[in-house]
Amino acid sequence: MEVAAELRNPAGRDWIRAMQGTNILLGAVVGLIHPTTFATGVACIKAIGRSEEIYKRENLNELMNIWTSPCIAASVINNRDTPLHRDNGATYGSMDFLTSVGRFGCGTFKATSLGLKFLFKSGTVIGLLGRLVPHAAEADGERLCFAQYLRESILTTLGVCEPEFVNINDLITI
DSSP states (O other): OBOOHHHHSHHHHHHHHHTHHHHHHHHHHHHHHOHHHHHHHHHHHHHHHHOSOOBSOTTHHHHHHHOOOSOSEEEEEESOOEEEEOOTTBOSSSOEEEEEEEEOSOEEEEEGGGTEEEEOOTTOEEEEOTTTSOEEEEEOSEEEEEEEEOBHHHHHHHTOOOOOOOOHHHHOOO
């Protein structure tokens, strides 16, 4: 396992720094929607900070000081419709969090196997079990989707247990 090339680049670290506030907000959403994904992500980040098995780590200490997301992996999808798919690199028990951003009218997000279709406007955050639930998104106009998730291979390498599936009792108090 190694620090991604994008994060070894000063511009990549500047982007992470610029995203700190956004990632704090999205992290709070993760903590509310799926507390076990949040806790597992935090455990991974702590394990990365302690691990001697991280290669190309010249900037790792700086990254550990500016990383504010509970998710250990992220992708930016720019102006692209995504066909029906599952996220094979994600874990089975953690949720993926997809945030739509941009100047466009409105898009749609579909989880057809669940019979669900949502408006996917700028600022929308969707959490789903992306490895299990096939999903697709489409929209017209300038936009991006900021996807955050836990990568199964990283959990395995770090020896962090995959989160349990969400249970309604985890989300409500009586």
